[in-house]
Amino acid sequence: MPHTETHHERPTLVQLRDVHLSFGSNKVLKGVDLNVRQGDAVSIIGPSGSGKSTILRCINGLLAPERGEIVVGNTPVHALKTEADRIALRKRIGFVFQQYNLFPHLSVLENIVIAPTRILGTDRQTAEREARELLARVRLSDKADAYPGQLSGGQQQRVAIARALAMHPELVLFDEVTSALDPETVGEVLAVIRELVQDGLTCILVTHEMRFAEEVSHEIVFTEGGEIVEHGTPQTIFHAPRNPRTHGFINALRN
């Protein structure tokens, strides 16, 4: 399902131009460019510490770059000054974390409805109905009243995905969402993401699941040392990388 005819005609949703960011003297992003079209699934791969999470955090305004431009839809993220502006941006962007970060004091259902009801002002009934639909979608209908502490990692992560989707985001950022999971629960989470991509949700995925990335992504981006070393179709990056560093990384993973 990637590479449909309409792929190249879709408008750009996320655009990064020459993004620089450092923590103190540690230069973490050194001129990152990225383009994500509406409906695309773009996977960011690369060694740990190469700045992948930092890129995602810049896109939803958790971090502000020192230089460069970030545009999401029509919003110039790099130029947002107030908390209110960043809140308006984050209403449109979902974020799913490696460690799920569910709210432990709230039931699964409350975890999902709290943002739509409190932030978007959705009425309780609608929010709850949508939450139950989302729980069905991530195959956790029977866990609505459970608390996060009672769920397995894979179940928690699926709740976290449902919680992000409850805000009807136009873009969802996934940051190594299967890295903390037991191998047997990785599949159930990937299955959910696969369906989202098929439904046309725009996704940026940081992942170490190479086979999955190759299967679902429209584009793969390889980062190293705060730079985008190479990007291209899954076919190119995984089977005919042009850059020797990409080649090295892919090969190291294969063995």
Place this chain on the structure above:
Amino acid sequence: MATENNTLILKAPWVFPTVSPVALWLVALVAAWAVLGQLYADSIRLLLLWVPHLAKGLQMNILTSVLAIGIGTVLGLLVGALELSQARWINTPARWYVQVFRNAPLLVLIFFTTYVFPFEIKIGSIYLPFPDWIKATIGLALPASAHIAEILRGAVQSIPTPQWEASASLAFSRSQTLRWIILPQCVKRVLPPWMNLYAMITMSTTLASLVGVTELLESAKNASNTVNRTDFTILVYLAILTLFFAYCYPITRLTRRLEKKFSFH
């Protein structure tokens, strides 16, 4: 279980089962009453006559402690909230407040509030009395508020930062995150130290006797001066210890239970 204990005893015969200090206290009090009750049976009868007087004193201790923790909590939550503010001109004074009142000797504060406030307050043309026991209560409430601010700050900071990030990513503002996500998770962390503080305040209320408040210790002094017998004096003070123990021990126990219960989540 039993075999485990046995092997432990066999391997290390010098290991005694650990006894909590509270249990030791309990044993000591019971033993003291048993011995003294035998020795001074008639003094105990005398002590019973003084019970209403002592009870009135104890009432004052309870009233003072409840008011002090009440005022201290309201004030402490306020100061704690200011301490958590990101604006330096707000959090710096709050931090100073906490440092000053946490590090001031309690007795000095009680003397200070007793002498710094007038004995009556004029509101319009009405003169309201400002009794010493209220001044002493304020002296207890000020350090309590500093401790509560610290307890609150510690609890908020003990909530992992990813909770803040997850909330921010769902478009929560900072204050919404604090209200709906962070503070609800703090309640269980705050409760045990808060109750501990209350037990401490209760025991400190006896300091109010030093500025002339008629509380339990003062009542006991009256009783012992009036009767003027060493054995009676000993009994009266033993009675005070017992009363405080009876009041504070259940609080301590409940605190322990809550701590244990919450440590699982």
